Amino acid sequence: MEEKAKDIITDEQQEYIINIGPQHPSTHGVMRLVVSLKGEFVLNVEPHIGYIHRGIEKMCESLTYPQIIHLTDRMDYLSAHINNEAVCLAVEKALEVDIPDRVKVIRTLMSELTRIQSHELFWASYGMDLGGQTCYFYGLRDREMVLDIFEETTGGRMIVSYNCPGGVMYDLHPNFRKRVKEFIKHFRKVLPEYDDILTNNVIFHGRTVGIGPLPLKEAIAYGITGPSGRASGFSCDVRKHEPYSAYDRVKFNEVLFTEGDSYHRYLARVEEMRESMDIIEQLIDNIPEGPYAVKMKPVIKLPEGEYYQRVETARGELGVFIISDGNKLPYRVKFRTPNFANLSVLNHLVKGFKIADLIAIFGSLDFVIPDIDR
Amino acid sequence: MKYDEFGDNESLELLRESGSNVLLTTIDDVINWGRKNSLWPLTFATSCCGIEMMQTGAPKHDFARFGMEVYRASPRQADVIVVAGTIVKKMAPVLKRLYDQMSEPKYVVAMGACTITGGPFFLHSYSVVNGVDKIIPVDVYIPGCPPRPQALLYGMLQLQRLIETQTIESRKKRNASHNY
Numbered sequence: 001m002e003e004k005a006k007d008i009i010t011d012e013q014q015e016y017i018i019n020i021g022p023q024h025p026s027t028h029g030v031m032r033l034v035v036s037l038k039g040e041f042v043l044n045v046e047p048h049i050g051y052i053h054r055g056i057e058k059m060c061e062s063l064t065y066p067q068i069i070h071l072t073d074r075m076d077y078l079s080a081h082i083n084n085e086a087v088c089l090a091v092e093k094a095l096e097v098d099i100p101d102r103v104k105v106i107r108t109l110m111s112e113l114t115r116i117q118s119h120e121l122f123w124a125s126y127g128m129d130l131g132g133q134t135c136y137f138y139g140l141r142d143r144e145m146v147l148d149i150f151e152e153t154t155g156g157r158m159i160v161s162y163n164c165p166g167g168v169m170y171d172l173h174p175n176f177r178k179r180v181k182e183f184i185k186h187f188r189k190v191l192p193e194y195d196d197i198l199t200n201n202v203i204f205h206g207r208t209v210g211i212g213p214l215p216l217k218e219a220i221a222y223g224i225t226g227p228s229g230r231a232s233g234f235s236c237d238v239r240k241h242e243p244y245s246a247y248d249r250v251k252f253n254e255v256l257f258t259e260g261d262s263y264h265r266y267l268a269r270v271e272e273m274r275e276s277m278d279i280i281e282q283l284i285d286n287i288p289e290g291p292y293a294v295k296m297k298p299v300i301k302l303p304e305g306e307y308y309q310r311v312e313t314a315r316g317e318l319g320v321f322i323i324s325d326g327n328k329l330p331y332r333v334k335f336r337t338p339n340f341a342n343l344s345v346l347n348h349l350v351k352g353f354k355i356a357d358l359i360a361i362f363g364s365l366d367f368v369i370p371d372i373d374r
Numbered sequence: 375m376k377y378d379e380f381g382d383n384e385s386l387e388l389l390r391e392s393g394s395n396v397l398l399t400t401i402d403d404v405i406n407w408g409r410k411n412s413l414w415p416l417t418f419a420t421s422c423c424g425i426e427m428m429q430t431g432a433p434k435h436d437f438a439r440f441g442m443e444v445y446r447a448s449p450r451q452a453d454v455i456v457v458a459g460t461i462v463k464k465m466a467p468v469l470k471r472l473y474d475q476m477s478e479p480k481y482v483v484a485m486g487a488c489t490i491t492g493g494p495f496f497l498h499s500y501s502v503v504n505g506v507d508k509i510i511p512v513d514v515y516i517p518g519c520p521p522r523p524q525a526l527l528y529g530m531l532q533l534q535r536l537i538e539t540q541t542i543e544s545r546k547k548r549n550a551s552h553n554y
C-alpha cells in the first residue's frame with residue numbers, strides 16, 4: 001500500500017493534517033481520527049479513543065455477577081443480548097451448572113435475532129455513509145420489527161438484559177413464535193430488495209470493490225474477527241469452532257470470502273443475515289418444553305480460579321475473562337472486545353487510499369465505539 | 375413551573391408573563407411559532423441512546439412529523455442538541471465547545487439516564503460525568519435507559535411547548551441565569 005501511495009503522489013504538496021471527530025456523523029459515535037494527507041491521499045490515520053471510556057472493567061470489580069450483566073449491554077449495544085450471554089456462560093461454566101435445553105434454544109434464537117438487527121443497522125448506516133439515504137429508511141423499518149419482538153418478550157427494545165445466571169429472566173411471550181415467523185417471512189421477501197438497492201448498485205461497487213483489501217495473513221496477525229475477518233478468509237466463527245448454547249444442533253454455513261475488501265466485508269454481513277434466518281427457522285418450531293431458568297443461590301460466589309468464555313457477537317469474537325478469589329465480587333474482569341482489535345487494522349487499510357475511501361473502509365469495519373472504549 | 379399548570383395546551387397563556395404589551399406578545403407568538411416548528415437537532419450521539427434517536431427518525435416513529443427531521447452535522451446550523459448517551463470526562467470539554475459553537479436560540483435535551491445523573495455509571499465509575507447539567511444548561515430531561523422513541527418524541531414536544539411560552543424578556547433572564 002505504501003508503494004502505491006508513493007507512486008501516485010507526485011506533486012510537491014506538503015503533508016496536511018486534518019482532524020475528524022470526536023463529533024462527526026460518519027465516525028458512528030465519538031471517535032477521533034487524526035488523518036495525515038498528501039493531496040487527497042491518506043498517509044496515516046491515528047485513532048484517538050477514550051471519548052466514551054466509562055471504566056466498565058473497573059466497575060465490574062465492585063459489582064456482583066448478576067449486576068455485571070447489565071453493564072455488558074452498554075458495551076456493544078447492538079449485540080446486547082450476546083454480550084449478556086457471554087457473562088452468563090462464563091459464570092455458569094465456573095459453577096458447573098447444567099442449563100436446560102429450553103434456555104439454550106431461547107438464547108440462540110435471541111442471539112440470532114440480535115445479529116439480524118445489528119446487521120440491518122449496519123446495512124442502513126453503511127448505505128447512508130456512502131450517500132444512499134433510502135437504505136436508512138429500509139433498514140430501520142425492518143429493524144423495528146425485531147425490536148418489537150424483543151420488547152414483547154423482554155420488556156426492552158434494544159438493551160434487553162434478558163439473561164441471568166442459570167437461564168433467562170422470564171419465559172417467552174406466547175406471541176413470540178408467531179411474531180418471529182412473520183418477521184422471517186417478511187424479511188425473506190425484503191432481502192432481495194436490499195440487494196437491488198445496494199449490493200448490485202454500480203455506484204456502490206465503485207465505492208467499495210477493491211477498497212481497503214485485507215489479506216488473510218494480516219487479518220490473522222491483527223486478530224480481525226467476525227464478518228470482517230471472514231471476508232478475508234479467516235475462519236473464525238466461534239459458533240462453528242467452539243459451539244456454545246444450541247449452536248451444536250443447528251446446521252449453518254460459515255460465510256467465507258477471500259477478497260477481503262470493503263465490498264466483501266459488507267457482503268459477509270448481508271449473507272450472515274440469511275444464515276441467521278436459517279438458524280432461527282430450524283429452532284423456532286422445536287423449542288423444548290421445560291423450565292426457563294435454573295434456580296441459583298441468591299448470592300452467587302464463584303470458586304477461586306480463572307474462567308474464560310468466548311462468544312460470537314455481530315462484530316466478532318467477544319471474550320470474557322473472570323478472575324475470582326472465591327468472593328461474591330470478581331477480582332478482575334477483562335473483556336476482549338472485537339471492535340478494539342478490529343480498530344487496530346484501520347491505519348493499515350487506509351494507507352494509499354483517498355480520504356473519501358476512509359469513510360467507506362471505516363464503515364465497512366462496522367464499529368461500535370463504546371465497545372472499543374468500554 | 376408547577377406540574378398542574380403544565381397541564382394542556384390551552385393553559386399555556388397562563389404561563390406567559392402578565393403585563394407584556396400587546397405588540398411584543400404578538401411578535402413573540404410569531405417568532406415562537408417559527409422556532410418551535412423547525413427545530414434542527416445536532417447529530418450528536420455518544421452511545422446507545424443515539425441508536426434510539428436514529429430509530430425515532432426512522433419510518434415507524436418519524437421525527438419529521440414535528441419538523442425536526444433535519445439533522446445537522448455542524449453545531450453552527452443546529453438549534454437543539456440532543457445529548458444522547460454518556461458523557462465522560464474526556465468528552466465534557468468537547469460537549470461544552472459544541473454548545474458554545476451553537477448560535478442563539480439554542481436548547482439542550484438530556485436524553486437518557488446517563489445524561490441526567492450518570493445512570494448505571496453513577497456509582498463506582500471514575501470517568502463518567504454525573505449529569506450533563508454540570509456542563510451545559512438543560513431544558514428538557516428524558517428518563518430511560520435508553521428512552522423509547524415515543525419518550526423522545528414526548529420530550530421534544532415538551533421542548534416545543536417550552537419555546538411557545540417564552541418571551542423576549544424571559545429569554546434574556548434565562549440566558550443570564552445560565553452563565554456556566
